[in-house]
Amino acid sequence: MSGSIDGRLVNRADLAGIFGVSVNTVTNWIEKGCPYVERGSNGVEWQFDTAAVIDWKIQRAVENVAMSAGDEGGKDSSKARREDADCRRAVANAIVAEIDADEALKAVVSRHDVVADMATFCQVLRTGLSNMASKVAGRAATMTSAPEIEAMAKAEMNRAFTAAREEIAQRWFAGRDPDHDAGGADRNPPAG
Template identity: 30%
Template sequence: MAGASGGKIVNRQGLAEFFGVSLPTIDAWVRSKVPYLQKGGKGREWQFDTAAVVEWRIRQAEEASNKKLASLEAIEKETARVKLEQEKLKLAHAKALVVPMDQMERRLAIVFAEIRTNLRNVPGRVSSLILGETNERKMVAVLMEEIDRSLAGLADFDTNSLDESIDDSN
């Protein structure tokens, strides 16, 4: 018996044999909206037009191919974006707009050591000034003045002078 689109009308078993697939595959196709002439049910077999199913399978293959192509294009776009970012980074490095992380870490370690040294020296510098002092406000004022002096010295600390010593260590 021929279907409306010129194919052969078959049941699930016939469709499985026609395409050389298993019955579970046909069931999966049904869940994926394969075209059918009659829905199976209580005492009634599924009926499929093989020509309509062939056309449906061709459309599915085209859609899958288009998705793969879209995925490939997305990968190519991402690759191009990453390459562009790498080139931007190289340019920024050449213009000295960025600093390598290890160089920055060494510079920060030196700056933090300077901060530590300055702050740890505060007690020695102020002890003679507050020795015997009983006025808490005056002691706090002396300490704050020395801390501010240490911080001002750190503000004037020239990190650019570190470049040569850091570069020499490489």
């Protein structure tokens, strides 16, 4: 395959998931020279470029095949192992291409984007619920019945949830045609 493949940045757990191995296996890869973008430390996650890791894995597989071929000296065995390495390379390239296609079709979202959006959602919700407490406290003093206080508290709580839902909907669906339905994959959240 000609040209370079653009990878994406992932942490150790995501890298382990992509390759179908354990996090301990990824740690062993690091000890054996697996390339990384940022070394993990307290409070900082490891960052890996998937394309660089795939290239590294392919190179190691080719080197292992070459060493095995040199040890055995058999042409048939060497050819079979070379074909096996080429097959693994093709599978790795197909995985990267599938990830790229999913990203281009917007069928997947970045974990970092979702974390940021959910943090904003929680912050808006927290602000709304904090405001609810002060509003309820101020108004409840003038009310005489428990059902009246409960109804007011529910209304304020619903207002906080609605504000948070609208904030996340604005982030996720901003600039889209409301009638756009990409196969049913993306839809505005239900009201209520």
